[in-house]
Amino acid sequence: MTALTASTPRLRLARFRDLTLVPVIVLLLIAGAFLDPTFLTAGNLTNVLQQQAAISLLVLAEALILISGKFDLSLESIVGMAPAIAVMLVVPVSAGGFGIELPGLLVIPLCLLVGALIGAFNGFLIIKFQLSAFIVTLAMLIIVHGLQLGPTEGKTLFELPESILYLGSALWLGLPASIWIAGLLFAAGIAGLAYFRVGRSLYAIGGNSDAARAAGIRVDRVLWGVFILGGTLAALAGVLETGRLGAIGSNQGVGWIFMVFAAAVIGGVSMDGGKGTVLGALTGVLVIGLVQNLLTLKGVSGFWQPVVYGGIILIALMISRVAGGKAQD
Amino acid sequence: MKNHVEARNIVKRFGPTTALDGAGIAIAEGETHALVGRNGAGKSTLVSILTGLQRPDEGEVRFAGEAAPALGDRDAWRRRVACVYQKSTIIPALTVAENLFLNRQTTGRLINWRALRSRARELLETYEVDVDAAALAGDLGVEQRQLVEIARALSFGARFIILDEPTARLDGPAIERLFTRMRALREQGVTMMYISHHLDEVYEICQSVTVFRDARHVTTRPVEGLPHDELVAAMTGEATAAYETRPRTAGERVVLGASALTLAGRYREIDLSVRSGEVVGLAGSASSGKVSLAETLVGLRRADSGTVTIQGTPVKPGDVPAALRAGLGFVPEDRHHEGFVPLLSVGENATLPIAHRLGRFGTVSAARRRAEAVRMIEDLDIKTEGPDQPVGDLSGGNAQKVVFARALADDPAALVVINPTAGVDVKAKQALLGAVEDAVERGAGAVLVSDELDDLRICDRVLVMFHGRVVKDVPRGWTDHELVAVMEGIQE
Numbered sequence: 001m002t003a004l005t006a007s008t009p010r011l012r013l014a015r016f017r018d019l020t021l022v023p024v025i026v027l028l029l030i031a032g033a034f035l036d037p038t039f040l041t042a043g044n045l046t047n048v049l050q051q052q053a054a055i056s057l058l059v060l061a062e063a064l065i066l067i068s069g070k071f072d073l074s075l076e077s078i079v080g081m082a083p084a085i086a087v088m089l090v091v092p093v094s095a096g097g098f099g100i101e102l103p104g105l106l107v108i109p110l111c112l113l114v115g116a117l118i119g120a121f122n123g124f125l126i127i128k129f130q131l132s133a134f135i136v137t138l139a140m141l142i143i144v145h146g147l148q149l150g151p152t153e154g155k156t157l158f159e160l161p162e163s164i165l166y167l168g169s170a171l172w173l174g175l176p177a178s179i180w181i182a183g184l185l186f187a188a189g190i191a192g193l194a195y196f197r198v199g200r201s202l203y204a205i206g207g208n209s210d211a212a213r214a215a216g217i218r219v220d221r222v223l224w225g226v227f228i229l230g231g232t233l234a235a236l237a238g239v240l241e242t243g244r245l246g247a248i249g250s251n252q253g254v255g256w257i258f259m260v261f262a263a264a265v266i267g268g269v270s271m272d273g274g275k276g277t278v279l280g281a282l283t284g285v286l287v288i289g290l291v292q293n294l295l296t297l298k299g300v301s302g303f304w305q306p307v308v309y310g311g312i313i314l315i316a317l318m319i320s321r322v323a324g325g326k327a328q329d
Numbered sequence: 330m331k332n333h334v335e336a337r338n339i340v341k342r343f344g345p346t347t348a349l350d351g352a353g354i355a356i357a358e359g360e361t362h363a364l365v366g367r368n369g370a371g372k373s374t375l376v377s378i379l380t381g382l383q384r385p386d387e388g389e390v391r392f393a394g395e396a397a398p399a400l401g402d403r404d405a406w407r408r409r410v411a412c413v414y415q416k417s418t419i420i421p422a423l424t425v426a427e428n429l430f431l432n433r434q435t436t437g438r439l440i441n442w443r444a445l446r447s448r449a450r451e452l453l454e455t456y457e458v459d460v461d462a463a464a465l466a467g468d469l470g471v472e473q474r475q476l477v478e479i480a481r482a483l484s485f486g487a488r489f490i491i492l493d494e495p496t497a498r499l500d501g502p503a504i505e506r507l508f509t510r511m512r513a514l515r516e517q518g519v520t521m522m523y524i525s526h527h528l529d530e531v532y533e534i535c536q537s538v539t540v541f542r543d544a545r546h547v548t549t550r551p552v553e554g555l556p557h558d559e560l561v562a563a564m565t566g567e568a569t570a571a572y573e574t575r576p577r578t579a580g581e582r583v584v585l586g587a588s589a590l591t592l593a594g595r596y597r598e599i600d601l602s603v604r605s606g607e608v609v610g611l612a613g614s615a616s617s618g619k620v621s622l623a624e625t626l627v628g629l630r631r632a633d634s635g636t637v638t639i640q641g642t643p644v645k646p647g648d649v650p651a652a653l654r655a656g657l658g659f660v661p662e663d664r665h666h667e668g669f670v671p672l673l674s675v676g677e678n679a680t681l682p683i684a685h686r687l688g689r690f691g692t693v694s695a696a697r698r699r700a701e702a703v704r705m706i707e708d709l710d711i712k713t714e715g716p717d718q719p720v721g722d723l724s725g726g727n728a729q730k731v732v733f734a735r736a737l738a739d740d741p742a743a744l745v746v747i748n749p750t751a752g753v754d755v756k757a758k759q760a761l762l763g764a765v766e767d768a769v770e771r772g773a774g775a776v777l778v779s780d781e782l783d784d785l786r787i788c789d790r791v792l793v794m795f796h797g798r799v800v801k802d803v804p805r806g807w808t809d810h811e812l813v814a815v816m817e818g819i820q821e
Contacts, residue, residue: 195440197434200431200440203420206422211431212420212432214414215432216404217431274421
């Protein structure tokens with residue numbers, strides 16, 4: 001019976017571990033209100049959410065992949081490359097296209113397809129060919145970005161079809177459509193991982209893939225699906241970012257992956273797999289978004305901001321080390 | 330009696346190696362059938378074929394006279410055979426309830442967590458497992474996890490269960506409780522296949538035994554009336570006498586001492602003195618603190634108070650290099666974790682502590698290392714291709730011999746050995762215990778910590794620990810019953 005009494009309080013703590021960042025968010029909101037009068041206004045907060053919408057989809061994708069015990073660095077390159085290739089398949093040569101000029105309405109499906117294909121290729125190398133996920137996606141990070149730079153010759157694409165701009169710039173019920181999309185996808189992610197067998201199987205695979213296999217889970221198939229979904233979400237993030245900025249620059253998405261990992265990890269997703277929740281990852285994105293916004297409002301130089309972000313990651317790690325009590329490898 | 334499970338003429342090859350060569354097993358309904366054999370005899374391969382994880386190249390498997398289901402039909406397999414694998418298949422980050430119903434949390438679309446927990450509670454109650462369904466599986470002890478695995482295995486409705494070395498990580502009392510449970514299952518008509526390196530367990534719990542050797546079936550016999558040496562001979566292919574402990578007299582010099590050692594939550598006020606030419610055993614259940622105490626002696630742990638002396642000089646607490654310099658050699662509890670570096674060669678692993686003697690100014694002479702390693706390989710009869718083979722490629726028993734070689738490399742005055750024979754076969758076991766006795770005959774003093782009563786027989790005296798205290802000093806000549814009674818705290 002001693003084990004029973006000992007495990008109950010720890011379980012409760014574990015429940016709340018997903019929400020350790022909620023007090024931090026509240027604190028940031030209060031501190032922000034005192035630091036800058038414009039901070040706690042609907043306009044500014046909407047702005048924060050819209051800016052984080054695209055990167056949050058990457059965090060969602062990375063959280064799913066990390067929970068399954070894998071790794072994907074190449075997501076950030078898909079953010080720029082997938083919409084760029086899709087647009088070039090649609091626009092005329094004069095606008096920087098390939099000259100194929102597919103119908104403009106196809107640009108979003110094409111973009112998502114490119115993302116899915118890259119995810120599938122990653123999955124093939126990692127699962128079927130059994131290569132290290134870290135090295136494969138590191139190589140793919142470089143290759144995929146190169147596949148954007150090559151065809152565009154490093155130029156920014158300005159003349160974009162209407163359809164790709166819509167999602168990133170439209171307002172639905174007074175809020176930017178991108179916030180709705182990110183919100184819905186996160187809700188789907190939270191529910192999927194909590195209440196569906198396929199969602200739970202990610203935890204089983206990330207926690208102990210042999211045990212998952214013995215329990216009849218089709219481990220390879222699920223993992224492959226997760227990589228494809230990850231690539232697709234990254235492409236969708238590219239669509240939202242493209243719509244928000246109105247152009248596709250050659251460095252769209254470049255450098256995001258560090259923030260993505262930071263958000264996922266401070267949100268409680270374990271790099272060793274099998275632990276963490278989508279809700280936790282969401283709180284991680286929000287913390288980073290709010291800090292970013294505060295720094296900008298207070299006029300902190302963009303050149304100094306990386307020091308703050310790195311500091312946040314270290315502090316969050318220390319907090320989870322102290323709260324979790326276990327040494328991290 | 331008809332056969333509940335039958336595997337006939339099974340052949341399974343992995344590349345150039347033949348794991349099973351026309352082997353088979355027939356298990357009668359309702360019996361507990363032991364499968365024994367040395368490491369590499371093909372036991373694990375048979376388990377994966379009987380559980381439908383691998384397809385045999387030739388031969389067939391039948392359950393209750395019917396052909397086995399297709400390999401892809403996991404559910405059909407699980408209705409016929411349940412398995413508690415050697416490696417834990419519990420996922421620590423998930424709750425007990427979810428582990429029990431992994432990948433079948435729900436029949437509908439959405440998971441109803443409350444219903445899942447109550448189903449789990451029901452299941453745990455059915456099999457009388459006293460575990461909280463809502464607890465995280467990672468917070469459970471080894472024994473509780475195993476009970477959860479057994480309950481899960483049986484919940485598919487299988488009447489045949491395979492237990493693959495279930496006692497490897499359990500202590501004495503927990504093993505007894507497992508056996509009680511197994512007997513109860515047998516009374517309910519459950520057929521079991523039991524794999525273990527411990528022949529005494531086979532005699533205690535099984536009705537028949539099948540022996541595999543070198544990928545082949547050697548014999549199947551009723552356990553009753555089967556002489557112990559005959560069983561060992563069937564396993565090793567030669568007549569082997571039971572291990573004979575050697576008589577000796579301890580010297581006067583204390584080589585390893587401890588006074589008033591205390592580590593909160595582990596052990597309290599421990600005094601210990603090991604003389605030259607003496608083997609002192611430490612026995613006790615998993616919670617007795619025996620392993621923590623041994624780890625403190627070698628510096629892997631640091632006591633809250635008290636001192637450890639090696640050859641009369643106090644050593645800095647919690648400092649392994651200092652203990653080694655003072656003349657200590659040790660074999661850690663988990664060889665995979667602390668014993669060797671799997672990718673490094675046999676020679677390099679074995680000579681790690683004496684590397685400073687193999688060259689000057691921080692260099693290591695490859696030739697001298699090789700010479701030392703060759704000598705050690707001969708001394709301990711390590712089966713290896715040579716000193717350059719990585720230790721990770723060796724079998725469990727031979728890898729453990731490398732760990733021993735490392736511990737003995739510097740001719741230690743004091744030797745601390747923790748669970749030396751875990752997961753090694755009969756012959757390797759005897760060689761390892763012999764190595765301890767050899768070192769002691771050369772004048773060392775040894776502390777031997779073990780969960781195996783058989784290992785402790787080489788000790789001149791056994792200190793029994795209970796809840797962090799030494800409760801009894803038992804001289805040679807004890808019986809199993811006596812020692813277990815003290816270990817469980819039933820003082821007579």
